[in-house]
Amino acid sequence: MNKYKYMNRFHCKTILGQIRRFSFMLLLLLSFYSCIPQKEIVLLQDMEGDKNYKNPFDELESITDKYILQANDYLFINVTTPDPKISEFFNQTRSGTANTQQNQNFFYYQIDDQMNIDFPYVGDINLKGCNVKMGKAKVQEALKPYLKEYNLTFKLASNTFTALGEFRSQGVINMNKEQVTIFEAVALAGGTTPFGKIKQLSIMRQTENGAVTHIVDLTDKNLINSEYYYIYPNDMLYVRPMKAKQFGIGESFSLGMLSAALALYLTLSTLIK
Secondary structure, three states: OHHHHHHHHHHHHHHHHHHHHHHHHHHHHHHHHHOOOHHHOOOOEOOOOOOOOOOOOOEOOOHHHHOOOOOOOEEEEEEEOOOHHHHHHHOOOOOOOOOHHHHHHHHEEEOOOOOEEEEOOOEEEEOOOOOHHHHHHHHHHHHOOOOOOOEEEEEEOOOEEEEEEOEOOOEEEEOOOOOEEHHHHHHHOOOEOOOEEEEEEEEEEEEOOEEEEEEEOOOEHHHHHEOOOEEOOOOEEEEEEOHHHHOOOOHHHHHHHHHHHHHHHHHHHHHHO
16 A cells, blocks of 8 residues: 555656646746847947947938829829919819818829829829929929919828838828838837837838838937938838747736746645655
């Protein structure tokens, strides 16, 4: 009888020892993946102290000068003249419409697939290869035969970008103004999750020569003075997940499981003694 008790106790200790070793390995694994180095998550770090560092960014240029208008972009165009009747004619307003908000809808023009806008009385105006300033100049040139004294407002109305990956709010997001910095864009998307690779944020951008992708490091302070400090309308931002996310470790999982594994390990250690 004592022999069987001894054997049962031996088997229990063996099983508990295996569970203890497993718990210890799990504890080490969770500790490794729950500890993200500070250099991976702190924004705008000064890299100049690293002797191997080389500034990867080019000099900053204005987004309003560099952005080339694209098909399906919406433009806000408004012509104002000393004669309200002439202004209404060129702005496609309807006489007798009392609602100012309804009138505003007629000031928006969508660029078609041939890069034309159909402007009242003037007809098609082609904006291929134009930025916002060049587009305004083309409309002014088209109005010359018809108007001498007028004021022209010409703005890009479809200011949106797309946020995908490890952003807290994914989807198409309004920029709310002509220019937003990449940090404002990240904020508009709700910020990144703890597992977002902010050192490798991808900017996918449409150009006249097709789509191009730029990789930027949000932890590098020199980004502020670079051409990627401002994002363009229609840009797509993508943040890849860290490897910890691939193991199924979520924001609450790592700390919760770490505490549970530690408690299990300490309990088993007490039982085996």
